Amino acid sequence: MTRTINWSKLILSLLALLLLAPAAQPRMPIVAPYQLHPLQDLKGNATQGSPEQMIVAAIDAIRDNRMADARATVDALLAKEPNYHLAYLLSADLYAMQAGQLDTMGGAAPAGTADKLEDLRREALVRIRREASPPPVTLLPAQLVSFSDKQKYAILVDAAASRLFVFQNNNGIPKYVTDHYVTVGKLGTEKVREGDQRTPLGVYFVDSHMSRPQLDKTFGAQADLYGVGAWPISYPNELDRREGKTGHGIWLHGSPAATYSRPPQASNGCVVLTNPELASVQDYLQIDVTPVVIVPKIDWLTTEQWQQRHTAALNLIDHWRQSWQALNLPNYLNYYSKGFSNSDGQNISSWTRQKTALAQARNDAQIQLSNISLFTGGKDGMLVATFDQDYRSKALDNRMRKRLYWRNEDGAWRIVWEGAAANG
Template identity: 30%
Template sequence: MIKIVFLCVVAISQIWASPLARLYQTKGIDAVELALEDRLQGVEYWREVIAEKGVSLGYYEGSPLVVVVNKSKKSLKVYDPKVDDGKELLNHEIITGLAGDKQKEGDLKTPIGVYNLVKRFVPGDPFYGQIAYALSYPNVLDKQQGKTGHGIWIHGHPLNNTPRYTKNTEGCIVMTNDLLEVFDRDLKGKKGIVITSENGLPRVDKATMEELLSQIFQWRNSWKYSDIKKYLEFYHEDFKRFDGDNLSEFSQMKKLIFSRKEDKKILFQDLAVIPYPDEQYESMFRVSYYQIYETKNHQFRGEKEIYLTFKDNQMKILVER
C-alpha cells in the first residue's frame, strides 16, 4: 500500500513538473487544450504513437480482425493488425465472383473495397452452408460511384451435397464448410473488417500513416475553429457528400455554418485508417470513427466514415457520411 501511494506521488510530481502543468499554472486549462490540439496535428506525435505498431494493414485504435481477400489468388487471410505488423491468423482457399470490380446488380463480380461484417446469420437456404456473414456492400463510396447490387456474403458450400459452381460465384465469397467453422470460431464476438482486392492489398508505410493522421487532425481542428479556407483545402475537386451535394454546394453550406463562429466540441474515438484498393485513384483510404459533436444548438454522436485520397503528401476527401 505504501509503495502504491509512493508511485502515485511520483507520477503526480512528474505531471506538475511538465510544461503542460506550467502552462496550466500560468494560462489555465484552455491553453492546455490548445497545446494538446496543436500536438495532435504534428507528425512527431503520431511517429511516437505508431513507433512500436505495425501499420501496413492500417491504423486501428479498436481491436478488429482484418479479413483480406485476394480475388486473383482465390485466398482469404485473417490478420490481427496490431500484432507483428499484421499477424496472419488464418489462410483459406476460397471461390469468388468474376474478375474486376462490381459495378451493377447481376454482373456476377465480387466488389473491390473495404467493408464491415455487419451481420452473422444462418441462411434460410441450405445451399449457402450452415452460417454466413453479410458485408456492408454497397458502402457510401460505391453508392456515389453509381454501383448497385446487394447481398454480398461470406458463406459455405451446400449442406445437402448439391453440386455447386467450383470456379466462380455470383459475387459472394465462398469457402468449404470446415474452413468456415474455423473462420466463425476465430471471428465470433469480434469486429470484422473485410478488404477485397483483385491482386493484393496496397500496404502502407509508417511515414505515410504519420502524415495522414496528422492531417486528419488538422482537418478536425480547422472544422472546430471555423477556419473555412483551410477546412475546404482538405476536399477533393470530385467530392460528393452522401446526400449528393457536390463540392460547390457543400462549400456554400459550410461557409454559412462557419460564419456563425460557434463553439464546437469535436471528438474522434475508435479511429481506423484503412488502405482502400480502389481502381480509379492511386492511393485511397477509408477513415472511420465514432464522432462526438456538440454545439449550442446541435448534438451528434455516432459512426462516421470518410473516403479520401492521399497524393503528393496531401489528404483530399472524396466522400463523407
C-alpha cells in the same frame, strides 16, 4: 513385372470427377502444373496435414516421380475429404498412369471435359503457388492502416491469389493469424451492377449472420449452395451507392455438401470458403464491427514502412479535424474534392456555403475523434476512415459514428464522401 490396372477404381474416379465437377466457366488457357510418369508398384508414404498441404504434396510427389507416395497421399486425402474434386482428378490420373505416361494433369479424363479440367488445374496452380510462396508473415499489409479499439480482427481478401487472410489487432498493429483458399466471382472482381458475377473491391463490414438452419428456412433446397452458413457483408457501401453501383447479397459463405471446394472463379460475386474453413473463420467475425477488405492484391510493407503509413494517415485525419475546429476555412475546404458529396445530397458548392456561414457566425466548437479505423481498398486504393465524432458548441452537442472516403487526387488526399456510418 506386368502391371494390372484397377479399372474399377479408375472408372469410379473418372465418374466422380464428371459428376462432382462444377459447371464450365470461361477461362484463359493454363499450363499443366506437372508432367506425369508411369506409376510404380511400391508401397508409398502418405503426407499428413491440411487438405491443401496434402494435395500440394501429392502434386509434388508426382513431379518428383514418387508415384507411390502420391497414390498413398491422394487415397488418404479422399478418405478425409471424399468430395474433393481435385483429389479425384489426381486419383484418376494415377490409376491411368499404370498404363503409361500422361502429358498433362487430367490427361485421363474423357473428351468433352476441357472446361471442368481447366477449373481444377486453376485450383491446383493457386494452391501450389500458396505453398511455394507463403505469405510474408514478417511483413504487414498496407491496406490495414489502423484498427479501432473494438475491432479484434480484420479480414483481408487478395483476389488475385484467391486467398482470405485473417489479421489480429495486436495493440493496433495487424498480426497474421491464418489464411485460406477462396473462390471469387466467375468474371473476376470490380462489381458494378446486379448480376454481373463479379466480386466487389473495397472496404466492407460484416453486417449479419445466417446459420444453416436459417438458410434452410429461407432458401429451402437452394440453401445447400451456401454450405454451413453465411456472413453477409455491407455491399453496396456508401461510396458504391454514390457511384451508382447495384447488386446485393455479397456474402462470405461455405460450399455445397457434395463439393469440398470450388474453382478460384466460380461464384456469383460472393467470397466462398470450404465448410471447415468457414467454420474456423467465423470465430473471428463481429457483426457491424469486423472489416472485410477486398483488394486486387495485397501490398506488403516492412514494420517501419507500415508505421510511417499509419502515422501519416492518422495525422491527415487530425489535421482535417484541427482545421474544422479552428474555423480555418481555406485549409478545411482544401481537404474536399471538387466531386464531393455527402449523405444529405450536398455537393461541394452547397457544402462550402454551409461551412462559410458557420465560420462567419464564429460557431466555435470542440471536436474530438475516437475509435478511429483506417483501411484502404478497392481498385484505386480509397482510404476509408471511420470514427466516433464528439462535436460540442454553444449551439449544438452531437455524437455520431462518422465515415469519410478519401481519394488520392494528384498526390493529395481529398474527401469524396462524408456521412454517418452504420457499421465499422
